[in-house]
Amino acid sequence: MITLERMRWWHVAELMPIERAVFQPEPWSERLFWSELGQLDTRHYVVALSDGSVVGYAGLCDYPDEAFVQTIAVAPAAQGQGLGARLLADLLQEAARRRQRTVSLEVRADNAAAQLLYAAHGFTRTGVRRGYYPGGVDALVLTRRG
Numbered sequence: 316m317i318t319l320e321r322m323r324w325w326h327v328a329e330l331m332p333i334e335r336a337v338f339q340p341e342p343w344s345e346r347l348f349w350s351e352l353g354q355l356d357t358r359h360y361v362v363a364l365s366d367g368s369v370v371g372y373a374g375l376c377d378y379p380d381e382a383f384v385q386t387i388a389v390a391p392a393a394q395g396q397g398l399g400a401r402l403l404a405d406l407l408q409e410a411a412r413r414r415q416r417t418v419s420l421e422v423r424a425d426n427a428a429a430q431l432l433y434a435a436h437g438f439t440r441t442g443v444r445r446g447y448y449p450g451g452v453d454a455l456v457l458t459r460r461g
């Protein structure tokens with residue numbers, strides 16, 4: 316059984332192999348995760364645990380006018396089983412709890428799987444950042460208005 320719980324500092328080292336596996340060539344550093352976790356007022360981070368092991372994680376930032384999906388990742392071996400959708404639903408629930416009607420995110424233009432996930436949760440394209448990612452890949456800005 317997979318459970319979601321609040322990300323704590325001791326999960327960070329364990330999630331780094333997933334981070335490095337799925338976010339090449341620019342994975343976040345441990346330091347960046349710790350910085351995010353330190354911002355208690357505005358951040359909401361969760362981990363997905365399977366028998367106590369981290370198999371996915373996601374984070375939301377609560378800005379003054381909108382919430383922003385900072386990251387969402389599922390271990391390669393656990394993908395395609397509904398976990399990404401579960402993590403995203405948790406972030407959207409938290410955004411609603413914080414009374415945020417707008418949730419935004421950036422996704423690589425070549426990341427079809429993630430774009431399908433977001434579309435299924437009501438996100439639509441609201442902008443493009445040309446050449447935003449290494450190698451010149453565009454970032455699509457997607458937004459969901461509740």
Ligand SMILES: CC(C)(COP(=O)(O)OP(=O)(O)OC[C@H]1O[C@@H](n2cnc3c(N)ncnc32)[C@H](O)[C@@H]1OP(=O)(O)O)[C@@H](O)C(=O)NCCC(=O)NCCS
Nearest residue numbers: 337387388389394395396397398399400422428429431432
């Ligand atoms: C994107 C990601 C989080 C999705 O997680 P997941 O657990 O595999 O996704 P789910 O099993 O919950 O699938 C949810 C929906 O996403 C889409 N999807 C997921 N994987 C897909 C794939 N390989 N091909 C096409 N669509 C896919 C589908 O619409 C799917 O809905 P469906 O099963 O009803 O068709 C995961 O693939 C991942 O970690 N990717 C690498 C990191 C990443 O790209 N993060 C997003 C950065 S913006």
